[in-house]
Amino acid sequence: MNNPLVSVIIPCYNQAQFLDEALHSVYKQNYANWECIIVNDGSVDDTKAIAEAWANKDKRFIYIYKQNGGLSSARNVGIRESKGDYIQFLDSDDYLSETKFELQIKDLKDNDVSICDYFSFLDSTKEKAPSKYLTPVFSKINYKKEIIWDWEYRKSFPPHAALFKKALITQKNLKFDENLANHEDWVFWVKLFYYAESVINNPNTLAFYRIRKGSMSTDFLPMRKGFLQAAKILQSFFRNQKNAELAQISKEKYKEIYHKNRPPFIKRLKSKIYSKLAFCYRYVKGKN
Numbered sequence: 001m002n003n004p005l006v007s008v009i010i011p012c013y014n015q016a017q018f019l020d021e022a023l024h025s026v027y028k029q030n031y032a033n034w035e036c037i038i039v040n041d042g043s044v045d046d047t048k049a050i051a052e053a054w055a056n057k058d059k060r061f062i063y064i065y066k067q068n069g070g071l072s073s074a075r076n077v078g079i080r081e082s083k084g085d086y087i088q089f090l091d092s093d094d095y096l097s098e099t100k101f102e103l104q105i106k107d108l109k110d111n112d113v114s115i116c117d118y119f120s121f122l123d124s125t126k127e128k129a130p131s132k133y134l135t136p137v138f139s140k141i142n143y144k145k146e147i148i149w150d151w152e153y154r155k156s157f158p159p160h161a162a163l164f165k166k167a168l169i170t171q172k173n174l175k176f177d178e179n180l181a182n183h184e185d186w187v188f189w190v191k192l193f194y195y196a197e198s199v200i201n202n203p204n205t206l207a208f209y210r211i212r213k214g215s216m217s218t219d220f221l222p223m224r225k226g227f228l229q230a231a232k233i234l235q236s237f238f239r240n241q242k243n244a245e246l247a248q249i250s251k252e253k254y255k256e257i258y259h260k261n262r263p264p265f266i267k268r269l270k271s272k273i274y275s276k277l278a279f280c281y282r283y284v285k286g287k288n
Contacts, residue, residue, distance in 0.1 A: 004108075006034040006101050007084030007166065010092055011074030016046040018093035018210065023054045023061065025208075026090070031101035034088075036061045037078045042068030047092075072176035072184045079169065087166050089159040093123075093210045096160060100206040104163040112196035113164040115157055118207040129211040136161055137201045138193075147193045148234065148249050151186050152227070153260065159185055161207040168195050177233065182226035187233055194246070227257050 008026050012019060019038075026036045038051040038061060048065065055061040066077055075089065086108060090096060100116065107114035120132040136157035138146050146155060168174065172195050176184045193199060231254035238247035 003033050004085035004105065005083065006031070006086045006088055006105070006163070007078075007082035008034055008036040008088045008090055009039065009075055009078030009082060010036065010090050011039050011041055011071055011078065012043055012047045012051070012092040013041040013068065013071070013074070014043045014045045014047070015092045016043065016050055019047060019050050022090055022092050022095050023050070025095035025098070026061075027054070027058065028098045029096070029101050030099055031105060034060060034101060035082070035084060037081055038063050039074040039078045040065045041070070041074040042066065070178060072178040072180065076175045076178065079175065082166065084166055086163055087169070088163050091159065093212065094158065094160050095208050097204070097206040097208070099204070101163070103204055103206065104202055107200045107202055108163065108165060111198040111200040112168055113162060113192065113199045114202050115199065116161050116163075116202040116204055116206040118158055118161045118209050119205050120209045120211055123210050123212045132209075132211050138199055140198070140200075143196075143199045144193050144246065145249055147190050148246065148253055151190075151253075153256070158207060158209040160209075162189075164192065164196070168192055171195075180226055180230060180233070182223055183230035184226075186227075187230050187237075190234055191237065194241075224257070228254060231257055 010019075010022060010026075023036065023038070026034065036054075038054070040047050040051060040063070042065075048063075051061070051063045055063045062081070064077060064081060066074065079087070086105070088096075088101070104114040104116060115136050115138065117136060118133075120129040121127060122129050134152070134154065134156040136155065138155065169192070172191075174188070174191055174195070176188050178184075180187065231250055234250040235247055235254065238244075238250055
């Protein structure tokens with residue numbers, strides 16, 4: 001492939017205030033052979049006006065409207081409509097380095113997936129977000145295991161850090177799980193890594209990840225519930241694949257999530273119970 005087409009998929013839901021910056025980062029790419037599919041997931045703000053303005057400016061921007069169905073639904077529509085050789089996801093509140101396609105396409109000459117480094121920044125100041133960075137670096141040999149076991153505690157990456165061959169998902173009919181409220185990206189990446197014959201790390205910071213106060217990623221209890229559901233889905237997936245090793249790793253991951261992500265009020269309650277039991281034990285022992 002001398003000049004592969006990159007399909008950029010941008011799901012949008014009521015984030016018009018960020019959309020222009022995201023689309024501008026695509027428009028400024030050094031690599032010119034791309035299409036950008038903007039999927040309006042039932043927004044009621046100015047998303048339509050901004051998207052249509054870019055589509056009128058450059059025919060590489062393609063605007064699609066659909067009724068609200070959630071992030072996974074919008075991404076799946078974008079995948080279905082894409083015509084590219086490579087897939088690039090980009091959420092409407094994030095943006096890309098202008099050299100992203102150029103550098104990662106080189107990675108894909110001999111690999112199926114390229115994961116770049118990323119920069120997490122605070123929405124209000126664009127300064128580095130504290131405690132919002134986990135390494136996106138995976139080993140060449142154990143990446144299929146690491147994407148399961150290390151996710152969110154030791155390793156992670158935002159969706160737009162990846163560039164990958166579309167054939168990986170078309171050959172296996174891989175989609176985002178529309179029944180998961182969150183962590184659908186983790187399930188998707190685990191399956192993608194499983195099907196990939198090679199994954200490469202690009203050390204350049206090519207993806208910029210916005211951290212917004214009150215976003216879904218900061219809502220503890222729903223995120224924990226989704227994480228546990230996702231781990232269950234992966235256990236079932238690998239059992240169906242007859243891969244006992246990865247099914248077991250998924251099971252162990254579920255246990256880690258359950259114990260490590262216990263709600264704070266449960267931890268406090270447990271601590272109080274232990275304290276009372278210890279007091280009673282000392283009291284009874286002192287009586288004797």
